[in-house]
Amino acid sequence: MKSYKIACIPGDGIGKEVIPAGQTVLQTLADTLEQFSFEFSAFDWGGDYYRQHGVMMPDDGLEALYDKDAILFGSAGDPQIADHITLWGLRLKICQGLDQYANVRPTRILPGIDGPLKRCRPEDLDWVIVRENSEGEYSGVGGRVHQGQPLEAATDVSMMTRAGIERIMRFAFSLAQSRPRKHLTVITKSNAQRHAMVMWDEIAVEIAREYPDVTWDKELVDAATARMVNKPATLDTIVATNLHADILSDLAAALAGSLGIAPTGNIDPERRYPSMFEPIHGSAFDIMGKGLANPIGTFWCAVMLLSHLGEEQAATVLMESIETVTADATLHTGDLGGSATTAQVTEAVCGHIRNHGKIQKVA
Ligand code: ATP
Numbered sequence: 001m002k003s004y005k006i007a008c009i010p011g012d013g014i015g016k017e018v019i020p021a022g023q024t025v026l027q028t029l030a031d032t033l034e035q036f037s038f039e040f041s042a043f044d045w046g047g048d049y050y051r052q053h054g055v056m057m058p059d060d061g062l063e064a065l066y067d068k069d070a071i072l073f074g075s076a077g078d079p080q081i082a083d084h085i086t087l088w089g090l091r092l093k094i095c096q097g098l099d100q101y102a103n104v105r106p107t108r109i110l111p112g113i114d115g116p117l118k119r120c121r122p123e124d125l126d127w128v129i130v131r132e133n134s135e136g137e138y139s140g141v142g143g144r145v146h147q148g149q150p151l152e153a154a155t156d157v158s159m160m161t162r163a164g165i166e167r168i169m170r171f172a173f174s175l176a177q178s179r180p181r182k183h184l185t186v187i188t189k190s191n192a193q194r195h196a197m198v199m200w201d202e203i204a205v206e207i208a209r210e211y212p213d214v215t216w217d218k219e220l221v222d223a224a225t226a227r228m229v230n231k232p233a234t235l236d237t238i239v240a241t242n243l244h245a246d247i248l249s250d251l252a253a254a255l256a257g258s259l260g261i262a263p264t265g266n267i268d269p270e271r272r273y274p275s276m277f278e279p280i281h282g283s284a285f286d287i288m289g290k291g292l293a294n295p296i297g298t299f300w301c302a303v304m305l306l307s308h309l310g311e312e313q314a315a316t317v318l319m320e321s322i323e324t325v326t327a328d329a330t331l332h333t334g335d336l337g338g339s340a341t342t343a344q345v346t347e348a349v350c351g352h353i354r355n356h357g358k359i360q361k362v363a
Contacts, residue, residue, distance in 0.1 A: 013283025015074020032357035047078030056089030131245030260294030
């Protein structure tokens with residue numbers, strides 16, 4: 001039987017509640033299906049670690065992750081620590097250190113979820129956003145001088161490389177090719193940003209030639225926001241730079257009903273390093289410690305993690321269990337207008353997994 005090593009990094013806030021819930025669900029799947037097992041290791045990195053050690057994670061922390069098959073990550077964010085420290089000190093350090101250059105965000109309106117778009121049927125909104133996750137606006141290139149002086153100046157340079165664009169375009173075209181619609185929308189801003197974004201557009205044209213069965217179009221990022229709201233069915237797979245996709249995917253999550261549902265995968269497509277799966281919500285300190293966090297985003301991450309490991313049957317069982325639970329409004333958490341707790345949603349999903357196992361054994 002295969003055994004997978006999973007690193008669990010709850011991080012801050014509700015990450016400490018949803019990641020143990022995700023671990024419970026994965027363990028229930030392993031116990032029920034009896035096809036694989038998990039070896040979980042927990043890492044206490046994040047805001048509390050920073051208060052004790054002055055860093056969000058140890059300098060040699062990445063080494064402890066190299067031999068893992070995947071990482072389940074909660075959130076990084078702390079009201080007492082500047083956001084750029086929590087982000088760069090943990091999440092980006094892992095994404096960049098493990099070269100997880102493709103950030104993948106599936107978005108759908110799950111059964112029972114009431115999205116804010118009046119005329120959008122659930123089948124109209126089925127997207128995967130691919131975010132370039134290693135360079136662009138978040139490459140960290142820039143500086144700040146003359147701090148506090150009238151001459152103070154600061155730059156954040158969006159650095160884009162041919163190699164970086166080629167690999168994310170190839171990944172996005174391949175992903176589009178694997179989906180029924182076989183359609184990719186390339187998000188750009190080359191009308192205003194006339195260097196790197198023009199190169200981005202040119203490389204999209206070059207890579208598109210390798211995928212003759214994939215149709216594709218180009219959309220300015222500002223126009224893309226309107227298209228997502230007004231014509232959601234015209235979109236399928238979407239590729240965008242680090243900043244553009246960061247913004248578009250929060251809009252996508254809101255259009256699908258709640259931040260609490262949406263998952264994301266930070267993928268190293270070449271599988272040199274473990275990939276990392278995390279719900280897109282942040283640490284949500286307003287509800288932390290109350291047992292009210294919606295764990296569905298983390299469970300959907302677990303589906304992505306299982307797919308990444310090649311455990312498609314387990315991924316399908318978990319996704320079906322999630323959809324059965326979201327369809328039941330009595331199991332909605334506060335973000336969805338309900339009053340269910342993290343524990344109730346987790347137990348309901350585990351119950352469906354166990355039922356599935358029983359049905360399978362009888363068959
Ligand atoms: P951060 O600064 O770490 O990004 P944040 O609290 O500013 O975190 P989010 O956590 O992304 O931002 O979410 C904003 C709000 O949405 C939260 O304050 C919370 O009320 C709600 N929310 C987010 N995720 C969930 C969830 N999983 N379950 C329930 N409510 C959630």
